[in-house]
Amino acid sequence: MKESFLHYVWKTIHFDTFNLKTSSGHPAEIVKPGIHNHHAGPDFSNAVLRIDNTLWVGQVEIHIKSTDWYAHNHQKDKAYDNVVLHVVYEHDANVRRSDNSLIPTLELKQHIDQELITKYQHLELSQSAIPCGNLFRSVPPELKTLHIESMAMQRLQDKITRFQDRLEQQRMNWESILYEEICYCFGLHQNALPFSMMAKQLPLRILRKHVDNPLQIEALLFGTAGLLRSKARDFYESCLWEEYQFLKHKYELRPIDASLWKMLRMRPANFPTIRIAQLSQLLHKQGHLFARLRENLNRVHVSNILKCSTSGYWNNHYTFGKATRINVKTIGQSTIDRIILNAVVPVFYRYASYTNNIGMQEQVVELLEEIPTEKNKVISCFEALDFTPENALQSQGLLQLHQKFCTFKKCLDCGIGHRILRQNVPHETEIH
Secondary structure: OOHHHHHHHHHHOOOOOOOOEOOOOOEEEEEEOOEEOOOOOOOEEEEEEEEOOEEEEEEEEEEEEOOHHHHOOHHHOHHHOOEEEEEEEEOOOOOEOOOOOEOOEEEOOOOOOHHHHHHHHHHHHOOOOOOOHHHHHHOOHHHHHHHHHHHHHHHHHHHHHHHHHHHHHOOOOHHHHHHHHHHHHHOOOOOHHHHHHHHHHOOHHHHHOOOOOHHHHHHHHHHHOOOOOOOOOOHHHHHHHHHHHHHHHHHOOOOOOHHHOOOOOOOHHHOHHHHHHHHHHHHHHHOOHHHHHHOOOOHHHHHHHHOOOOOHHHHHEEEOOEEOOOOOOOOOHHHHHHHHHHHHHHHHHHHHHHOOOHHHHHHHHHHHHHOOOOOOHHHHHHHOOOOOOOOHHHHHHHHHHHHHHHOOOOHHHOHHHHHHHHOOOOOOOOOO
């Protein structure tokens, strides 16, 4: 048993509160369990308790055994002098404050139902990717859906946090932030970092000046990506190199390290050269991308805007200087959906919040609901437990649930884990 379990039991009052008595035999009543403290100091603050008809307001410290008080040297720490109740699973010794005054102790061993402990141990000892395993099925579907969709909104907020500081530094330049986030998405998992670095080295304001010249857009992007060579591998790369040398000097640009780009064990269609070529055409053809997307935030409209191919050179190339059979390389719908999920949705949700546009926020959530669920190992784990997400809103929620809770076995902090522990456990008392 861990102290975190007792914290959970105390915070949620998951024990029989009838006829509570301190170790000294004094009647005890919990009026309010207090506020859980996740920092240094006693575990709960501002608890309200009635001990032997005297009302106490103060701090509560929780341990597995009473002697843990001394093992943690609390008797030497004046920060613990305001503890009004010591809550333990097993009382094995009286404890005192730094001034030697006795602290009332409440033992919970006889008040916690064994079924609750058994369920907790099942979760704690589980080796499954989803710790609650088959217990997950026992939670009502509507409650699971509600909790998972709330997880999706938390995931959305996490994505917003990723660019919030940059947004403020750029004085709420929404076009620029959208450009940077789309670049990040074009890199997929393997090349997200160099794509982000490229976007920061090559601001949108510079690209905007050349939006009508697709050759210069490619020169700027490939040059800043560090993927052009002075000893060109063919005539096309030579043209890009010459353009970039002029533009590099004009705007004082610095290319990133070419070694950052990854191509090993990657499908040729996902090579960074192809993704950069597609990004070049998107920026060339769409111009003010943020304004175009804002016109209508439904999946069809957004997908049509984001759909892009490459310039003609790349129809029979995957890298510079190596010709292949002709194959028009249009960005796929799955990649478009990934860009919508990770760039369009968070940027426009934050924009809607900033402009207090409730209608647009609802449109963004509806856009999430229009996108099909992702397919990956995490989603498969939940599907094996008879929960199949209906759309990307729910699959995003499952990914957040797994990443933030299941992976770290934080079942005690999870709404679904809380429901599993709570259901069918007798002697539960609500504190108002």
